Amino acid sequence: MQHPERRLLVCVDMERYSRRGNVQQYEAQQDFHRLLREAADGVGMDRVGWATQQAGDGELAVLPREIPEARVIGRFLPELNRRLRQYNASRLPVARIRLRVAVHQGMVHLDGANGFPGQAVVMVSRLCDATPVRRALAAFPDAGVALVVSSDIYRDVVTEYPEEIRPDRFRRIEVVQPEKGFSEPAWLCVLDEDVTSWRDDASPGQQPSSLDEAVKPGEAAQPSGESGTGHGGEPPAGGIRTGNIRVNGQNAVGPGAMAIGSIGRDAILRPDVDR
Incomplete structure (x- = not known):
């Protein structure tokens, strides 16, 4: 067994992949990898050095040590979002590619027999699959990427080295999976959308990060206890x-x-x- 290494982890998952037919899944996989490669090339990152664990609807990537974390969040993901929006603009909803992306860092074994062992891998996978992240992406039909980062990444990278994604575009969420004994805070952003004004009615206890009471996009705000209308x-x-x-x-x-x-x-x- 080799010694584990501390690395940046990026977990990516396609929205509604299982609802596609066989040919649509095949084409989505091809375009998924092409868009990731082109986005990385566009910001001077080489995906050849990424260690990946593939799934039909996404991938888990362990990034090389030399890639700056701030470049991944501040440049690569915004570039990926732009390319996805361009790709989706000319396609029917069933053929669009929209992604949930989770970013975390931690100790990981790169020589696992069936993947990458490590609690950091478990963490980033659960963040990517979190219900609030799924709902946030669904709430913004024009979005390309819903990004969720761990508290460590938000504190050390997003707030300290903001590039194209400002810290105030994130909102704090709780990722809870009671059946697995998992409960962790995280930070959510839907790129090029105002997620701080989105209210997740289906998840009681999810509090907006803005000072004012959050409302859904296009919904009128009302004070608590008074409707003000007939x-x-x-x-x-x-x-x-x-x-x-x-x-x-x-x-x-x-x-x-x-x-x-x-x-x-x-x-x-x-x-x-x-x-």
Whole structure:
């Protein structure tokens, strides 16, 4: 047994691969590898030196020590996302390639008999398969890459050496698999999308990283406990709605007016007498 090495691990998985027919799976595999190779070449990285463990719908890659971690996250993945968006633009949804990508680092044995032994490998695989990551990618149909990184990678790489992906584009999530006794924090980003404004209603306890209450893309924000509207989203009697601003009461605009709810796309204004 050789000594384990500390390496950067990248786990990649295709969305909805099993729903494709035989020919579609064959073509998706070909294009998957081509897009990865072209994205790496585009930022001066040679994939020949990557040690990979292949699966039909993705791969686990152990990167060479000489490849900077910041280049992988800050340049390679944005380039991959751009190429995927171009590839998908002319294809039907069933033929598109959209990826979940997880990045972690840790000790790994490179001479395993059936893969790469190591807890870091287990960790990065579970991050890639996490339900919040799947839901985030599904919530943004034009996206090419949903990226999840471990807390170590977020702290040491994303926040210290941001390139094309800023730290404020990530949000903290909890990756929980009770049947395996697994629960770890991680950081999620959907490249070129605002994941901080996305609310995962199907996962109670997932908190947005932004200060304001998160809303789904295109959804109006509402303060807790007060809807500010009547049935069908209309303002209550006596109120006025102009564009994205709801106004209620005769004195709602002017002295004594008060804004409640998130400041942003939607604000609800009421006079002090209504509170």
